[in-house]
Amino acid sequence: MARRPPAAGNSKDSYRNKGRGERKSTEKESKKTTKVSASSGKKEGNAESRNKIQNQNKPQNKSEKQYKDGYSVKDLGNFQDENLKRDYKKNIPSQRVFYENDFIFWCRKCNVPLIGEKCNTCGEAGEKITLSQPADVRFAQGYDNELIQKHVVRLFSCNPFEGRIVLLNKIPGDDQSMEIIADGNVVGILRFDLKLLDFTFEPTIYGSKLFFNPPYSYDAAARIVKIKKAKTHLNGKNVSYDLIEDFPAGIKKGDPILIVSGALTGYGISHIDSEDYQKKQDESTAGSRVLKSTRSDEEIKAAQVLKVKNITSDNPIQFALSEKRPTMDEIVTANKEHIKALGKNALNTIKGAVNLKEHKGKPIFVSFSGGKDSLVVLDLAASALVHKPFTAVFLNTGIDYPETIAFARNYCNDRQIPFKEMDAGNDFWDTLREKDHPTKDSRWCCKVCKLNSSNRLADGKEHLSLDGKRRHESFMRSKIPTMDTNPNVEGQLNIFPIRDWRAIEVWLYIHWRQLPYNPLYDNGLERIGCWMCPAAFQAEYERMKEIHPELADKWETYLSKWAKRNGVSEKYVNHGFWRWNSLPPKMIKLAEELDIGIEKNGN
Ligand code: SF4
Ligand SMILES: [Zn+2]
Numbered sequence: 326m327a328r329r330p331p332a333a334g335n336s337k338d339s340y341r342n343k344g345r346g347e348r349k350s351t352e353k354e355s356k357k358t359t360k361v362s363a364s365s366g367k368k369e370g371n372a373e374s375r376n377k378i379q380n381q382n383k384p385q386n387k388s389e390k391q392y393k394d395g396y397s398v399k400d401l402g403n404f405q406d407e408n409l410k411r412d413y414k415k416n417i418p419s420q421r422v423f424y425e426n427d428f429i430f431w432c433r434k435c436n437v438p439l440i441g442e443k444c445n446t447c448g449e450a451g452e453k454i455t456l457s458q459p460a461d462v463r464f465a466q467g468y469d470n471e472l473i474q475k476h477v478v479r480l481f482s483c484n485p486f487e488g489r490i491v492l493l494n495k496i497p498g499d500d501q502s503m504e505i506i507a508d509g510n511v512v513g514i515l516r517f518d519l520k521l522l523d524f525t526f527e528p529t530i531y532g533s534k535l536f537f538n539p540p541y542s543y544d545a546a547a548r549i550v551k552i553k554k555a556k557t558h559l560n561g562k563n564v565s566y567d568l569i570e571d572f573p574a575g576i577k578k579g580d581p582i583l584i585v586s587g588a589l590t591g592y593g594i595s596h597i598d599s600e601d602y603q604k605k606q607d608e609s610t611a612g613s614r615v616l617k618s619t620r621s622d623e624e625i626k627a628a629q630v631l632k633v634k635n636i637t638s639d640n641p642i643q644f645a646l647s648e649k650r651p652t653m654d655e656i657v658t659a660n661k662e663h664i665k666a667l668g669k670n671a672l673n674t675i676k677g678a679v680n681l682k683e684h685k686g687k688p689i690f691v692s693f694s695g696g697k698d699s700l701v702v703l704d705l706a707a708s709a710l711v712h713k714p715f716t717a718v719f720l721n722t723g724i725d726y727p728e729t730i731a732f733a734r735n736y737c738n739d740r741q742i743p744f745k746e747m748d749a750g751n752d753f754w755d756t757l758r759e760k761d762h763p764t765k766d767s768r769w770c771c772k773v774c775k776l777n778s779s780n781r782l783a784d785g786k787e788h789l790s791l792d793g794k795r796r797h798e799s800f801m802r803s804k805i806p807t808m809d810t811n812p813n814v815e816g817q818l819n820i821f822p823i824r825d826w827r828a829i830e831v832w833l834y835i836h837w838r839q840l841p842y843n844p845l846y847d848n849g850l851e852r853i854g855c856w857m858c859p860a861a862f863q864a865e866y867e868r869m870k871e872i873h874p875e876l877a878d879k880w881e882t883y884l885s886k887w888a889k890r891n892g893v894s895e896k897y898v899n900h901g902f903w904r905w906n907s908l909p910p911k912m913i914k915l916a917e918e919l920d921i922g923i924e925k926n927g928n
Contacts, residue, residue: 485507505532550585690717
């Protein structure tokens with residue numbers, strides 16, 4: 326967190342420090358926004374303009390096959406979610422919520438991601454990059470890059486993405502799963518495996534082609550499996566032993582591998598260890614010399630060695646990475662006008678809401694969790710509410726990370742922002758003596774640690790609360806309106822000024838304004854919440870154990886007593902089953918695979 330703190334409202338790029346032309350255009354845009362967002366609360370300018378951009382960018386070529394929502398065959402190629410792809414191909418109405426702004430742009434000239442179509446550095450239009458839903462793409466930072474480095478190097482002995490700006494786009498999966506985007510292309514997927522309790526990396530066809538080019542091909546050669554030229558299509562096929570020409574040492578069952586077959590290159594997954602391959606080869610040689618082989622030739626041939634995931638005739642040379650490695654400052658510059666416009670829209674949402682006649686005189690609070698989204702809202706509030714008093718409210722749950730508490734206090738103290746900390750004290754641990762821990766499907770902690778404090782704050786009196794919730798965060802939050810009363814906090818009207826922003830927009834704003842941020846983001850956490858939160862990914866829980874072993878010990882002491890009381894095994898706790906009251910099908914399947922009993926009290 327070694328970022329320079331901004332002088333509030335004094336930064337070189339602050340709203341009050343614009344050139345004349347700039348002010349004129351953004352004000353024009355924002356007037357339109359204010360009108361819509363403050364009166365109807367239905368559509369805001371940035372969502373509207375993104376829709377417009379999206380429609381403009383849907384393929385116009387009628388011969389290209391179109392799916393619902395105007396997606397093209399090319400777009401579907403970018404979807405990593407197989408179920409989603411299948412639904413789209415069959416034009417099946419999906420149960421999922423769809424976010425209209427599921428894309429960014431990429432300036433090929435400057436090699437930077439863009440949140441708007443035009444690059445503010447070179448003036449050229451960026452190429453549209455369709456993202457898997459919910460498209461809450463962000464920058465890989467700090468520990469994220471270490472994680473990519475560790476897993477890519479383990480497999481391919483080199484990392485083409487090192488030192489590059491990499492984006493991570495969360496995708497559906499059993500636990501934390503992310504598309505890795507480098508140079509504007511999805512190059513791989515990082516998934517947390519609940520069996521291994523570790524991440525695994527799998528390249529995409531684009532990512533795999535990179536390893537066939539120098540200098541990476543020298544290191545990655547030890548992962549290239551050669552198979553005979555096949556007469557049939559190889560994509561999606563399991564390949565048997567007799568088709569293998571070369572299978573290098575050091576490959577483990579389940580590892581992604583690079584594949585060459587004649588002029589085709591691509592990748593697949595190994596079904597066997599290299600040692601097994603060697604054994605089978607010896608068996609086969611013996612089988613051809615000695616009539617009494619332990620296995621028939623047919624059996625040996627039938628043994629499947631690998632599955633080809635994707636292999637094409639495209640020359641890997643076309644997939645070379647760009648020589649340009651932009652810095653974060655250069656990315657901010659390329660996006661400056663778009664960030665300003667987004668900020669201006671959000672400012673107008675805040676101003677429009679607090680200036681409504683019916684809200685006159687109501688106290689204004691900014692809900693400040695110490696996370697990135699509420700940080701942006703707090704900074705926007707400081708710019709929007711120059712003549713109106715407001716208070717930053719931090720709900721200390723008693724189970725927050727120490728870094729979060731320190732950050733929230735220091736940030737407000739350094740900027741002299743009125744700060745109120747509502748402390749739930751020991752309420753979480755006291756309640757835990759009376760009932761079992763909270764779970765994903767029974768979150769009593771929200772009431773005990775947050776809602777009780779919120780209700781004490783205004784004591785039932787009407788008040789406004791600026792909140793950083795965003796639609797892209799989760800499918801649960803996909804329908805939040807611009808303003809809404811909170812049914813759980815008496816008298817509270819929530820305003821969500823950044824509800825349409827994606828994580829990348831939040832981060833670009835933070836970098837543009839040079840705001841310091843919670844150091845946990847550089848330490849592997851994507852989301853800031855309570856450190857033992859059952860709603861978090863198991864991947865985040867595993868990271869918490871590394872960052873704060875003393876907190877993990879405290880929680881695991883509790884869990885191990887709970888497990889004994891309920892007759893479940895240590896494995897049940899270690900693989901994160903404790904996070905549910907009623908297990909979902911994916912966890913029931915996992916329990917079978919791991920041979921874990923899931924009936925509580927030994928039943
Ligand atoms: S962040 Fe998690 S643990 Fe904390 S109150 Fe919310 S659901 Fe409960
Ligand atoms: Zn450019």
